[in-house]
Amino acid sequence: MKALLVNYEYCTGCHSCEVACRNELGLAAGEFGIKITEVGPYKYTEDLGLENNWEWVYVPVLTKACNLCEDRSKLGKLPSCVQACQAWCLYYGEAEDLVKKFDGKTRWSLFSK
Amino acid sequence: MADFNEYMDTVNREAYHDGEWQWQEGDLTVTRTTHWSPPGCHMGCGVLLYTKDNTLVKVEGDPLNSVASGKLCMRCLDMPEAVNSPDRLKYPLKRDGERGENKWRRISWDEALDEIEIKVKDIKKNFGSPSIVVVHGTGRNIGWQVPYFASAAMETPNVSTFGFTGFACYLPRMIGTSAKFGDMVLADASQCHPDRYANKDWAVPGCIVIWGNEPIKSNADGFLGHWLVQCVQQGSKIISIDPRLTWWGARSAYWLPVRPGTDAVVGMALLNVIIAEDLYDHDFVEKWTYGFEALAERVADKTPEWASQYCDCDPDDLRGAARLMATSSSCAIQWGLAFEQQLAALGVTECAADLMAITGNIDNPGGNIFIRCAFLIEKRYGLGDDLIDPEVYNLKLISKTSGINESNIVSCADTDAILSAIETGEPYPIKMFWIQSSNALACPGMDAPRVYAALNSVDFVVVADPFMTPTAVAVADIVLPVAMSCERNSVRTWWTPVRSMVKVTSYYEAHSDEQIVMDVGKRLCPENWPFATDEEFATWYLLDQRSPGGTLFDKDFRQLVEQGGTEYWDWDETYYKYEKGLLRPDGQPGFNTPTGRIELWSFGYDRWGVDPLPYHLEPPESPLSTPETFKDFPLVLSGGGRSFEFFHSEHRQLPTMREFHPWPLVMINPVDAEKYGIRDQTWVWLENSRGARCKQLATITEQTKAGIVHAEHGWWFPEQEAASPNFFGTFDSNLNNLTQAFYVGQGGIGSPIKSMLCKVYPVQDGDKLPHEVVAEQGNYAQWEPGQRYPDIEEPLVTYIK
CATH class of the missing domain: 2.20.25.90 (ADC-like domains)
Incomplete structure (x- = not known):
């Protein structure tokens, strides 16, 4: 099964995936095939014993408009969001291959339908 | 990863x-x-x-x-x-009413060129060519074209950005490292290698210091910030030196939230720790540097505890950051605009350069590489200025007090000297402005109302831009439509690789920057413009530029285009060039400085009349320098941080960008919001001690520390009324209502743009808007022509060395 993997530890919230996707799908203003959500910034009141006690993270979310760029894939091209992703944190492929990237250290999420 | x-x-x-x-x-x-x-x-x-x-x-x-x-x-x-924006300029326009009325008549290019030719020739004859000022915007693809135009068509030495006091953008870092290193320097994110992160010589930086910029948003100085995100994924540790919490600070080993304008204090403390704890690279210091003892003596008492009283950073964090810098496999410093948007611009630059040097992070993989523009195509700013009669060139408007100007290391004119000439008529009056892709009122013009008054007093103003800007509406007599990137044949080298842009579309009568300067140049000084087409002009830039031997490149414009538009230069990707005799004209190992070494005690600085060792200058108004003023204006006001949606004052007319970022945002910490009664997403005034103010939308966030607010720059509202007095609302949210001209650091370099004091309070219905103040009384305070505003309070703390 095809899926999109996000190593959201490194997402910078730059909006490139959102705009590239909208270009591909031709969506109207305010509509998205992928949209970034944001948590933080805040500092944990308890010391979590981490190098950095700040939380500030972005996670892209796929909407029902996303078709994993079926047409682009047929042409051998990367999904538009993966190609544009400035943070190099998006991956596309078979779900069972993608999960092998989980490294036990950074935060990941796998999206499919 | x-x-x-x-x-x-x-x-x-x-x-x-x-x-x-x-x-x-x-x-x-x-x-x-x-x-x-x-x-x-x-x-x-x-x-x-x-x-x-x-x-x-x-x-x-x-x-x-x-x-x-x-x-x-x-x-x-x-x-x-x-x-494809409907707001784009399609045709040349001539003013058809009073300035500011936004009434225009479409004219042909021939009519525009005729009028410009007549006016320029008349001004040259009656007032001399230096009475023409040529202005271009930062970062636009006109960095060689417009200076050449100024020299080879207008015959004026007065080419500059305008309204931007203290050369407060990158130039201080460039001349500072040129003096101390003999070359310019960039953090090494593998960008000089065509095979990038896979290159066998490259190594991931052990530690990256992100200092005074948010590179993923600004991408400044030919450096793409996201390159470093890739480095972080490969293991680079982060030190963030920034009053704001950024993406970097939230992922850092150390975040040093410096009080704006005191970065040199941080730098001196880092040097102190590395030297006092004997963490410096003895071998490199002994072999390749000059003046270490003087540096060590200068910073011997600059302990983290000493520094914290000025910069508000935790002493333990300063100590930890210094140790990490010195003990990492390599340390790259990605520095930014905050360096020069404070008074001690050259002092901060010295600190950073010295940190690179004493830790041995010079021209090393994953450290700080020495860089020249690809194939030596671009040799220096000011292309063609030798074409100007030396007697005329000597009339360049420069500050009389600046040693840097006397040394002529800076090719551009001094914006304060231009402003003074407009206001006083001395040493000669200014009769014409040629403004190509610069929006002085909305963006670079410090004390925007004063810049408006100055420009509006100039007899003849031409603005070339893709859009009708506030500056064009307010002061232009002729407006020329500029083509966009996909509509021009052009080349660039801002470092490496050399790159071409090729024309694939056209838009009504918009002409490329190259076409515009060629067409005007041929009218005025045809001998300097022997190019039949823009492609010939680009090829001349790539291969020739009048110099014997030309450049080191060997392909013409069309060849570069047809190989995909880029070519890398092997010199830039070579490490340890100082060991290989690649830096000095004599081919000997060492650095291209008077001593052949990196000068920790800098002869260049000394010659300019600038402290040759690290120093700090306190902002003219600050909690320490003006405690009385601080009681009434209790917040440090920083600003100008970039956003993903905009480049300076551009992109404001694009619906997608405004969908993501509709309004100018001022960051306020929740503690201050509570204290001053500010609610999230409401409009607030930022006001300074001379009563100047602007309004922005409050965003309550932990991204800024309590006591510091951060506002945006470059705002105008293309959807609003263009005509006077509103001018697309450009004065109303303009942080530059609060900045000022004529306040500079040592050598005439640096300006306290990012370190002011202000108070914050909610906007009320019926409040007088800044554009109404400008229309009624010109400005918020009176000034003497050619002079800065008098100090409200004599600063207590000034020079720390």
Whole structure:
């Protein structure tokens, strides 16, 4: 099964995936095939014993408009969001291959339908 | 972790037409090229332009171009919206009413050129060519074209940005490192290697210091910030020196939230720790530097505890950061605009340069590489200024008090000297402004109302821009429509690789920057403009530029275009050039400085009349320098931080960018919001001690520390009334109502733009708007021509060394 993997530890919230996707799908203003959500910034009141006690993270979310760029894939091209992703944190492929990237250290999420 | 090799190995090269520069996909033509501007930024990423019937339909990043590997920012992805914007200027316009009425008459290019030719020749004859000032905006693709135009057509030495006091953008870091290192320096994110992160000589930086900039948003100085995100994924530790919490600070080993304007204090403390704890690179210091003992003596008492009283950083964090810098496998410093937007610009630069040097992070993999523009195509700013009669060139408007100006290390004129000449008529009056892609009122013009008054008093003003800007409406007599990046044949080297942009569409009568300066140049000084086409002009830049021997490049414009638009230079990707005799004209090992060494005690600085060792200058108004003023204006006001959506004052007319970022935002910490009664997403005034104010939308956030607010720059509202007095609302939210001219640091360099004091309070219905104040009384306070505002309070703390 095809899926999109996000190593959201490194997402910078730059909006490139959102705009590239909208270009591909031709969506109207305010509509998205992928949209970034944001948590933080805040500092944990308890010391979590981490190098950095700040939380500030972005996670892209796929909407029902996303078709994993079926047409682009047929042409051998990367999904538009993966190609544009400035943070190099998006991956596309078979779900069972993608999960092998989980490294036990950074935060990941796998999206499919 | 992103695997660069895996990414490149799995990209389907056939699908992206490897080896081709232009092809068809269905009914679309695809062109492999690069983009610079307009609309702009400082980068030149590889793009695939999709066009149909003379229209730009879509832009994608080019995965096979090594500059950005197919990654692309939202502004470039949205380029069709800019290129096809209904707001674009289509034809040359002549003012058909009073200035500011926004009444225009369409004229032909011939009419425009006729009028410009007559006016310029008349001004040259009656007042001398230096009475013409040529202005260009930062980062636009006109850095060699417009200076050449100033010299080879206008015959004036007065080319500059305008309204931007203290050369407060990158130039201080460039001249500072030129003096101390003999070369310029960049953090090494593998960008000089065509095979990038896979290059066998490159090493991931052990530690990256992000200092005074948010590179993923600003991409300044030819450096793409996201390159460093890739480094972090490969293991680089982060030190963030920034009053704001950024993406970097939230992921850092150490975040040093410096009080704005005191970065040199941080730098001196870091030097102190590294020397006091004997963590410096003895071998490098002994072999390759000069003046270490003097440096050690200067910082011997600059302990972290001493520093914390000025910079508000935790002493333990300062100590930890210094140790990490000195003990990492390598340490790259990505520095930014905050360096020079404070008074001690050259002092901060010295600190950073000395930190690179004493830790041995000089021209090393993953450290700080020495860089020259590819193939030595661009040798220096000020192309063609030797064409100007030396007696005329000596009339260049420079500050009399600046040693740097006397040394003529800076090719551009001094903006304060220009402002003074306009206001006083001394040493000669200014009769004409040629403004190409600069929006002085909305963006660089410090004390925007004063800049408006000055420009409006100049007899003849030409503005060339893709859009009708506040500056054009307010002061232009003729407005020329400028073509966008996909509509021009052009070349650039801002470092490496050399890059071409190729014309694939056209837009009504918009002409490229190259075409405009060539057409005017041929009218005024035809002997300097022997180019039949823009392609010939570009080829001349690549190969010739009048110099015996030309450049080190060997391909013409068309060849560069047809190989996809980029070529890397092996000199830039060579490490340890100082060991290999690659830096000095005599071919000997060492550095291109008077001593042949890195000068920790700098002869260049000393000659300029600048402290040759690290120093700090306290902002003219600050909690320490003006405690009385601080009681009434209890917040430190920083500003100018970038956002993903905009490049300076550009992109405000694009619906997509305004969807993501509708209004100017001022960051306020929740503690201050509570204290001053500010609610999130409400309009607030920022006001300073001379009563100047602007309004922005409050965003309550932990991104700024309590006691510090951060406002945005460059705002205007293309959807609002253009005509006087509103001028697209450009005064109302303008942070530059609060800045000031004529306040500079040592050597005439640096300006306290990012370190002011203010108070914050809610906007009320019926409050008088800044544009109404400007219309009624000109400005918030009175000034003497050519002088800065008198101090409200004599500063207590000034020079710390």
